[in-house]
Amino acid sequence: MVAGDVGPDDGTDPERAEAIAEIDPETLPHEMPRNDARKLLARIAFSVGFLALLIWRLPGVSIGDLVPEPTWSTFAWIVLAIAVHMVAYLLQTLRWAEVSDTLGIHNRFRRLLSHLLTGEFVSNALPTSFGGDIVRVIRQGNDAGDYADAFAATSLERLTGWLVLPTLSFVGLALSGQYRSLGDVTVVVVVVNLVTLGALTAILLLAGHERGAGRLVGRSGWRRYLGAVHLGIAAFRRRPLQAAKVLGAGVGFQFLQCVTVLACARALGIAQIGLVATLAFFPPTAVVQNLPLALGGLGVREAAFVYFFSAIGVSNADAIALGLLVYVVFVISSLAGAPSFVRGGFSGRSVGAPG
Numbered sequence: 001m002v003a004g005d006v007g008p009d010d011g012t013d014p015e016r017a018e019a020i021a022e023i024d025p026e027t028l029p030h031e032m033p034r035n036d037a038r039k040l041l042a043r044i045a046f047s048v049g050f051l052a053l054l055i056w057r058l059p060g061v062s063i064g065d066l067v068p069e070p071t072w073s074t075f076a077w078i079v080l081a082i083a084v085h086m087v088a089y090l091l092q093t094l095r096w097a098e099v100s101d102t103l104g105i106h107n108r109f110r111r112l113l114s115h116l117l118t119g120e121f122v123s124n125a126l127p128t129s130f131g132g133d134i135v136r137v138i139r140q141g142n143d144a145g146d147y148a149d150a151f152a153a154t155s156l157e158r159l160t161g162w163l164v165l166p167t168l169s170f171v172g173l174a175l176s177g178q179y180r181s182l183g184d185v186t187v188v189v190v191v192v193n194l195v196t197l198g199a200l201t202a203i204l205l206l207a208g209h210e211r212g213a214g215r216l217v218g219r220s221g222w223r224r225y226l227g228a229v230h231l232g233i234a235a236f237r238r239r240p241l242q243a244a245k246v247l248g249a250g251v252g253f254q255f256l257q258c259v260t261v262l263a264c265a266r267a268l269g270i271a272q273i274g275l276v277a278t279l280a281f282f283p284p285t286a287v288v289q290n291l292p293l294a295l296g297g298l299g300v301r302e303a304a305f306v307y308f309f310s311a312i313g314v315s316n317a318d319a320i321a322l323g324l325l326v327y328v329v330f331v332i333s334s335l336a337g338a339p340s341f342v343r344g345g346f347s348g349r350s351v352g353a354p355g
Contacts, residue, residue, distance in 0.1 A: 076242030077267035117337030172280025
């Protein structure tokens with residue numbers, strides 16, 4: 001079992017004592033994530049600048065074109081998009097739960113869902129220089145008694161997306177001869193997919209090899225975190241059925257993300273974008289928008305939509321509007337994590353509760 005058993009420490013296990021010391025109430029405040037003002041301002045400037053460049057420099061785009069017509073149909077599709085995205089969060093939590101169980105971290109599903117929604121709230125709705133995954137690691141680490149095991153669970157859960165996203169994109173390309181014949185756009189999609197798969201392969205080889213991260217097992221400090229990832233990969237090798245469950249939940253999660261984009265396209269009346277188009281082009285967009293450049297991917301996502309969807313006849317204005325609406329839907333959906341964040345902050349401990 002990767003994670004230590006949750007329970008009182010008898011003082012006989014040095015590794016357990018070190019893990020508990022990490023989350024001691026006296027030292028925990030120093031471990032809380034803090035905003036880096038320069039990084040935050042840089043991300044905001046990047047997002048605002050990129051959006052301004054798209055709106056004012058692309059032909060046929062004005063701010064008025066980016067606001068959808070307020071009809072009942074528009075609102076119905078937006079509500080559907082939010083509902084689908086909330087179901088996607090449930091599948092993402094299931095994926096995280098399966099990974100955690102494999103690593104020996106046994107949290108209630110409801111508890112993990114609370115942590116995940118809090119992380120999404122931090123990532124999407126709060127102006128921070130760090131991602132919500134850090135909050136997830138801290139909260140689950142407090143529950144499990146070890147930040148390193150929580151880091152491994154979140155890391156491996158996220159890495160499965162690096163396999164699922166390119167796979168869905170290749171399925172979209174396989175289902176449409178048109179999308180396989182878009183010249184440079186098709187090439188870019190294929191390259192992004194292959195680079196993502198190559199990066200995943202390299203990480204798994206390095207983290208899973210005994211001479212890679214395996215050498216860090218039992219070490220202290222930051223090396224213990226990479227050692228925990230190695231032990232997690234080893235655990236999945238022994239339990240292939242569990243790995244299949246994780247991938248299945250991951251496919252469902254990412255597929256529903258594509259359905260969310262499709263519902264947003266319907267809200268805007270963009271007829272050229274169907275399910276196959278979202279399967280082909282949203283996964284590479286999701287990959288590039290997660291690069292630590294913009295705030296919540298804002299600006300990068302819209303530019304990617306312009307590049308990909310304009311190739312199938314979508315206007316620049318509609319592509320930008322779609323990116324902004326997807327962002328709004330993500331933000332609204334993530335507000336479900338606001339109550340948990342207010343109650344427990346980054347650590348997940350209720351305000352005023354003892355450590």
